[in-house]
Structures are given as structure tokens and as C-alpha cells.
Amino acid sequence: MAARLLLLLLAAGLVAVPFVAPSHLVFLVATIGSTAIMVAGLSIVIGMAGQISIAQAAFAALGAYGTAQLAALGGVPHWIGLPAVAVATAGLGYLFGLLSLRVADHYLALATMAFGAIVQLLLIHLEDWTGGAVGLPVPPLTLGGRSLTRPIELYAVIMPCAALTVWFLHALMTSRTGRAFSALRMSEVGAAAVGVPVLHHKAMAFALSAFFGALGGGLYGLQTSYLDPAQFGILESVRLIAIAVIGGLLNPFGPVIGATVFVLLPETMGALGRYMSLVFSLLLLAFIIVSPRGIAGLAPRLRPRPGRRRGG
Amino acid sequence: MSASLVVEDLGIRFGGLVALDAVSMRVAPGSIHAVIGPNGAGKTTLLNLVTGLYRPTTGRVALGEETITGLPPHRIAARGVARTFQNTELFAELSARENVLVGLHRHLRYGIAAATLRLPGYRRAEREAARRAERLLALVGLREQAETAAGDLALGQQRRLELARALATRPRLLMLDEPAAGLRASEADELIGVLRRLRDELGLTLVLIDHVMRVVMGVSERITVLNHGRKLAEGTPEEVRRNPAVVAAYLGGAPHDA
Known part of the structure; x- marks a missing residue:
């Protein structure tokens, strides 16, 4: 009950933000939303399925660039282009996940990193398509001939997507697919022995991570209205992993909590802002050592499990 | 059978x-x-x-x-064909109940969409699975430990849990x-x-x-x-x-x- 009340308050607060907060803050909260969507993909592939992926920024780039260029070159409205690009990126993610048949563990992590590097190189060198190192502008989201560019308008588009993403994470964790992800994280042999197709599920986890990476990346692109390959490098992938870990990998709210810290903290640090990378590195280290389940793991569980320790 | x-x-x-x-x-x-x-x-x-x-x-x-x-x-x-392992291959962080539910994976027929929208098909399948998991845990004498993480169980209990998980697949x-x-x-x-x-x-x-x-x-x-x-x-x-x-x-x- 307390959890439900908390959720209601959170929802009410999020609805109220654009009416009461200055537009700079509205922009920041929407950034939390789009970042959390990208990070949600990592909750699935790293948190649930246990496959390290250092390619999330690449999937985000595909979402952002794909949507922008579909609109700019093909005249496809974002309402159709963004979901379509996210689905296509998910397909690519699935194929990438099939790689795990040949490479596993650390080598798979390295392969994802290589994939991220290749995507960034392509962004820089396929100048005709991507604008090269200079980047390219993102055509605005339009509704009935009107451009939606004000923070409050994008907030109204992004936040429902973020809320649905959190719900999806919760639903996935309590479904057969989510349980299969957890199972293969802990014992691939055991999972296969009870009939879980391990390779398919690894590929599915990559597909879902690519989907949310592309969706979040596309939404983030609408906010910045300009894409630059430097935004989508390996460091950005690592930053997204840090957000996922600090927020909590196995909690549906983890990505939102992590993104809140990472988006708001630099705003409150003023002149110390240039030490942000250091602060985040220390935070990441501290959480890995002290609370591997992230901030979400620090709070008492919303739904306690009675008797969890009884047999121990 | x-x-x-x-x-x-x-x-x-x-x-x-x-x-x-x-x-x-x-x-x-x-x-x-x-x-x-x-x-x-x-x-x-x-x-x-x-x-x-x-x-x-x-x-x-x-x-x-x-x-x-x-x-x-x-x-x-x-x-x-179901099996158990010499040194058990349980899903250590999952509860005993969840371990058995993974064993039921193949018999649960609903997609991610049905789970996300909480369609009746999802609810029915999960209710039925919960009942079967309950029965299997009772069969191997682990009803009391249903919510205990598999890794926290004693060795003998882990063996019995692995048996319940194997039986969940309905083997021949x-x-x-x-x-x-x-x-x-x-x-x-x-x-x-x-x-x-x-x-x-x-x-x-x-x-x-x-x-x-x-x-x-x-x-x-x-x-x-x-x-x-x-x-x-x-x-x-x-x-x-x-x-x-x-x-x-x-x-x-x-x-x-x-």
C-alpha cells in the first residue's frame, strides 16, 4: 500500500512539474526520462541476462541518427520513424546477440565495445549520410503542422514513454522471459537443461537493450536538436553502464534513480562541475563495493519477502 | 508417459x-x-x-x-528428458519457487506483449504455474522454503529443489x-x-x-x-x-x- 501511495505521489509530481517548474528544470527532468529509457536496455541485458554490453551508445546513435535522417531525407514523421527505427535496431541487436554463440563473457564484452567503436567511426566517415564529424540537425517533432520544440512539449512526449519503460521492466521481471534471463545469468547449463533456449534468450536480451537504446537515443536527439558523433562514443556507453549500476540493475526504477543522480548532480555542483567525471567514477566504485544493487538496493524492498532467510 | x-x-x-x-x-x-x-x-x-x-x-x-x-x-x-547435476546447477539468487517456475518455462505459453499488458492469458498461465510450483515444492518437502534463495538452502534441500525443477518440465x-x-x-x-x-x-x-x-x-x-x-x-x-x-x-x- 505504501508503495502504491508513493507511486501515485510520484506520478502526480511528474504531471505537476511542467506547470510549476522553470523550463530549464522541465528540460532536465525530460533528460532524466530519455536517459532512463536508454539505461533500461542495460538493466535487461546486463542486469537480468548478465551479458556485459558496452554498445548502448551505439544503439542510441542508430536511433537518433536513423530517426533524424528518415525525417530529413525521407520526410517520415518522427511518430512513425522513431518506433520503426527502434524496432529495426532491435533486429540488429538480436543478430548481434547471436554472436554470443561464438564468443562469451569478456570476449563478448569486447565485441560489443568494438561494435560501438565501429558505429562511431561510421558516423564520422559516412559524411553524406551522417554529416560526419560536424554532425547534423534533427528535424523537429511535428503535430498537426506545428513544431514541438519547447521543453514542456517534449516533456509531454518523453515522460509517458519513460513511465511505460519502467512498467515494461517490471512486467518483464515477473514474466517467463525475465525469469529465463535470470536463469541463464546464473547457470546457462541449468537453464538449458530445463528447456530454456539459451542462445535465443541472450539474443532477445540484446534486442530489447537495442530497442530501448534506440528509443531513448531518438528522444534525446529531439531534445538536443543536434547530433554529433562525439556524443555516442565508448565513454558514453560506459557512462550509461555507470548510471545503470548506481541506480540499481535489478529494480525497475533503477534506471530512473541512476539517471536522476547523473543529470541533476552536475547542475548542483556549480564550479566543481568539471570534476564530474571523477565524482561519478568514485560513485561507481563505491557502489560496486558497498551496494552492488545500486541505490535501489539500499532502500528497504518495496515488497518484502517474508521468510527469505528462514532456510539459510 | x-x-x-x-x-x-x-x-x-x-x-x-x-x-x-x-x-x-x-x-x-x-x-x-x-x-x-x-x-x-x-x-x-x-x-x-x-x-x-x-x-x-x-x-x-x-x-x-x-x-x-x-x-x-x-x-x-x-x-x-530432465536431469539433475552432481554439484547442482540451481539459479542461486532466485527463490526456490522461482527455480521451479523456470522449470515450467516451456509449459507457459504467452509472449512478452501478453505479460506487459497483463492479458488474461498471462494471468491464467501464471496462476496455474504458481499452483504447480506449490505442488512440486510440497512433493519434495520444500513448501516452507518456497521464498528462500536457492543458494541459501542446505545441500540436501538443494538436491530436492533440483529434483522439483526437473519434474516441472514434465519429463518422460x-x-x-x-x-x-x-x-x-x-x-x-x-x-x-x-x-x-x-x-x-x-x-x-x-x-x-x-x-x-x-x-x-x-x-x-x-x-x-x-x-x-x-x-x-x-x-x-x-x-x-x-x-x-x-x-x-x-x-x-x-x-x-x-
């Missing part, structure tokens, strides 16, 4: 090492069949070959009428890798009762690998003896006990009630 298991000329080599060499055996449907042999005889290798963890270099495995040689493990599981053939290792005499007798019940009430075909003679001799109808990757003997417990080659290679060197 039960299915026969036929193994013909089954063999595998790892590099230069022949781990299993042209082993054949037939397990009649609804029977309890033990595979024994000294350490390194190839018992677990045989089990890993039948369940698809290894691909055989030679030979054939058939379940009932169907050849299953070389299929991936999850497809073999889907055809009704169940293969147990050293279920009695480390059990006290009274627990071993209890295990004999459980194995008989599985065969009689669920109609399973059971293949059992073990060192514990009390269990092997007490419960199996036929015994295959492996030694150095080859089949040394096969027969009823009485025949095996009297076989001089077996006595020399195995029973002679080991205490009868290890």
Missing part, C-alpha cells in the same frame, strides 16, 4: 582422450536403471551425451522411437547424477522411496548414477557398469554383484556401503 532410452555405440573423445568408448545400453520404459563405475569411468560423460551437453563423436541416442543424437540441450529437454525420462552422495543412511532410504514413487506414480523412466551401493542395489532393476569409458557389465543387481570382472574392477576395491 514413460519412454525407453536406447544408447548405441556411444562415444566421445576430448582431444586424444577417449572419455567414452562405444557404450550401448537399453533402458526399458518405466524402469529404474543405474549406471555405476569407479571415478572417471565415464558415467557423467554418458549423462552429458544423452542430455546434449556434449556432442558424441560416435553412436546414437534415441528416446522412444525418436533419435535425439546431437540435438542442443534445450531441445532434448523439450522432448522429455529423468536422469539423476549422484543423488545420494553425502546422504546419511536414513536419508538414502528416504531417497529410495522417493525414486520408487516417481516411477510408480508419475510413470517416469529413471536413470541413476551413483556410488552409494545401498541406493543402487536397493532400487534399480538393471545396472550398467562402466570402467575406463567402456561397458564392463550389465544385468540385474544380483548378476552384477556376482560378476567377477565387476568385483575385481570396482566392488572389490570399494567398501560395499560407501
